Amino acid sequence: MAYDDLRSYLEELGEQQQLLHVDEQVDPEPDLAAAANAAARLGENAPALYFDNVTGFTNARIALNAHGSWANHAVAMGLPTATSTKEQVEEFIRRWENFPVTPERRQDPPWSENVLEGEDVNLFDVLPLFRLNDGDGGFYLDKAAVVSRDPDEPDNFDKQNVGTYRLEVKGTDKLGMQPVPMHDIALHLGKAEQSDEDLPVAIALGNDPMISIVAGTPLGYDQSEYEMAGALRGTPAPIATAPLTGFDVPWGSEVVLEGVIEGRKREIEGPFGEFTGHYSGGRNMTVVRIDRISHRTDPIFESLYLGMPWTEIDYLIGPATCVPLHQQLRAEFPEVQAVNAMYTHGLLAIVSTKKRYGGFARAVGLRTMTTPHGLGYCKMVIVVDEDVDPFNLPQVMWALSSKVNAANDLVNLPNMSVLELDPGSQPPGISNKLVIDATTPVSPDNRGHYSQPVTDLPETGAWVEKLQNLMHGRS
Amino acid sequence: MGKEGFTPMCPRCAHESISKLAGSPVAGAWEVLQCQRCLYTWRTTEPDRRTKRDSYPEAFKMTQADIDNAPEVPAIPALRGRG
Numbered sequence: 001m002a003y004d005d006l007r008s009y010l011e012e013l014g015e016q017q018q019l020l021h022v023d024e025q026v027d028p029e030p031d032l033a034a035a036a037n038a039a040a041r042l043g044e045n046a047p048a049l050y051f052d053n054v055t056g057f058t059n060a061r062i063a064l065n066a067h068g069s070w071a072n073h074a075v076a077m078g079l080p081t082a083t084s085t086k087e088q089v090e091e092f093i094r095r096w097e098n099f100p101v102t103p104e105r106r107q108d109p110p111w112s113e114n115v116l117e118g119e120d121v122n123l124f125d126v127l128p129l130f131r132l133n134d135g136d137g138g139f140y141l142d143k144a145a146v147v148s149r150d151p152d153e154p155d156n157f158d159k160q161n162v163g164t165y166r167l168e169v170k171g172t173d174k175l176g177m178q179p180v181p182m183h184d185i186a187l188h189l190g191k192a193e194q195s196d197e198d199l200p201v202a203i204a205l206g207n208d209p210m211i212s213i214v215a216g217t218p219l220g221y222d223q224s225e226y227e228m229a230g231a232l233r234g235t236p237a238p239i240a241t242a243p244l245t246g247f248d249v250p251w252g253s254e255v256v257l258e259g260v261i262e263g264r265k266r267e268i269e270g271p272f273g274e275f276t277g278h279y280s281g282g283r284n285m286t287v288v289r290i291d292r293i294s295h296r297t298d299p300i301f302e303s304l305y306l307g308m309p310w311t312e313i314d315y316l317i318g319p320a321t322c323v324p325l326h327q328q329l330r331a332e333f334p335e336v337q338a339v340n341a342m343y344t345h346g347l348l349a350i351v352s353t354k355k356r357y358g359g360f361a362r363a364v365g366l367r368t369m370t371t372p373h374g375l376g377y378c379k380m381v382i383v384v385d386e387d388v389d390p391f392n393l394p395q396v397m398w399a400l401s402s403k404v405n406a407a408n409d410l411v412n413l414p415n416m417s418v419l420e421l422d423p424g425s426q427p428p429g430i431s432n433k434l435v436i437d438a439t440t441p442v443s444p445d446n447r448g449h450y451s452q453p454v455t456d457l458p459e460t461g462a463w464v465e466k467l468q469n470l471m472h473g474r475s
Numbered sequence: 476m477g478k479e480g481f482t483p484m485c486p487r488c489a490h491e492s493i494s495k496l497a498g499s500p501v502a503g504a505w506e507v508l509q510c511q512r513c514l515y516t517w518r519t520t521e522p523d524r525r526t527k528r529d530s531y532p533e534a535f536k537m538t539q540a541d542i543d544n545a546p547e548v549p550a551i552p553a554l555r556g557r558g
Contacts, residue, residue, distance in 0.1 A: 027520060028518060028520075029518060029522070029525070030522060055504055055520070056500065056505045124496065134525060135535040137514065137515055138509075138517075172497070190549070193551060194553070194555040195554075195555055266547050266551065268545055282513075283546050283548045284545045285547075
């Protein structure tokens with residue numbers, strides 16, 4: 001099932017008992033963030049939250065935790081809520097193979113109902129903004145899809161980027177934006193600033209669930225997020241033309257902001273409690289001027305709580321991080337079986353692979369670090385045998401405990417690139433990286449005593465089925 | 476302790492130039508204020524640990540030197556040469 005907007009997704013979450021409508025009056029702080037923080041502590045089937053009675057607001061509608069559990073992620077994918085994590089990732093991979101799917105351009109987007117321009121632009125008039133964590137420097141937009149184009153090729157659809165970057169509300173028409181250097185928008189901004197120009201942007205808020213997923217997926221520079229959304233939805237993604245910038249934005253958004261990143265300008269921003277489970281610190285970051293706001297009547301404001309993992313962001317970008325790494329590794333190394341890069345946006349990844357010869361597994365680990373995403377993340381890569389499931393952490397622990405000899409199985413690489421938000425990097429943006437080869441050595445790497453593994457008995461499979469039947473019959 | 480509502484000092488950097496960014500749609504419920512030096516933004520109804528200088532956590536306090544020395548992200552590139 002494909003959703004064309006946030007509203008239809010929330011309706012389906014409600015149908016599946018995955019949406020909790022809190023109708024009692026709550027305060028904007030600390031209640032909204034604390035409730036979303038609490039939802040993340042409810043476990044793998046936590047519901048989305050919907051608030052419409054917030055102190056001081058007259059018509060605030062706020063959705064939180066929309067992707068914040070495996071059950072919700074399954075609904076976003078159109079799968080049964082009980083679908084396992086591994087099965088969701090496998091289905092993601094299957095749909096990825098259908099890329100690209102040309103989007104469907106539609107007219108009369110619902111967000112064109114209301115327009116604010118010039119002196120009338122005021123973010124506080126449209127959005128019920130609120131703080132997430134105590135040390136945050138202000139109120140943030142942290143689940144928006146930011147659209148920008150390559151200034152050297154403004155008509156190149158494939159190089160148009162759709163990404164999620166944190167945005168601090170710093171004025172009625174001003175945002176601070178964090179373009180991480182490894183992300184595509186930083187390339188667009190760099191080109192604009194080299195030419196002493198502003199970079200136009202369109203910022204879509206409150207989107208269908210697949211737009212939020214692809215906006216957090218590390219695609220190649222010339223791969224279109226809309227064409228990927230179509231592949232993952234199973235039907236073309238509906239888009240519309242933003243009136244001021246002419247950029248392509250989701251047809252179903254709640255709110256569309258348009259303006260520019262002001263060229264060669266930086267201003268104090270943050271701190272912000274980040275996906276690393278640590279605050280970013282205050283930095284001088286880019287400034288966005290909003291020139292036009294288009295919005296639905298009574299828009300729903302969607303936000304995301306993030307803090308000490310796991311929170312909604314880990315579910316949102318977990319599979320979306322695993323799959324591109326899997327596809328990029330398989331393109332050169334078909335021996336790769338599975339990739340679990342769900343830990344802190346892939347700062348740690350686990351890869352299972354067959355081995356061609358001794359030393360092959362650690363080469364797969366090194367390649368993981370040189371994928372586009374790996375350059376800024378993948379600080380640690382654990383490589384395991386093909387019979388170890390990277391999504392089964394007890395199995396991974398078994399591999400680490402029994403297959404690793406620290407004398408030869410650690411590859412420690414000095415002064416590698418990582419995103420500056422990594423709190424362990426020193427200086428920020430630079431870190432050693434580590435491959436842990438937890439595979440069984442193969443010839444000519446004849447180390448250890450691995451010739452007599454204990455495997456499940458040949459009859460075990462039949463007995464699993466027999467026992468399950470007996471247990472079922474007993475109940 | 477500070478009086479209800481308007482706090483004439485930034486909880487984070489102690490600057491005294493504070494602007495009102497927004498007022499509540501329901502009149503009188505709260506205001507959103509902003510420090511004109513460090514740009515810290517808060518709602519007047521937030522807990523003291525976010526709105527009162529005396530209660531603001533030491534770890535998050537900011538000075539003019541912190542602002543001046545904050546890293547530039549991303550770094551501003553050199554202008555393209557004319558050739």
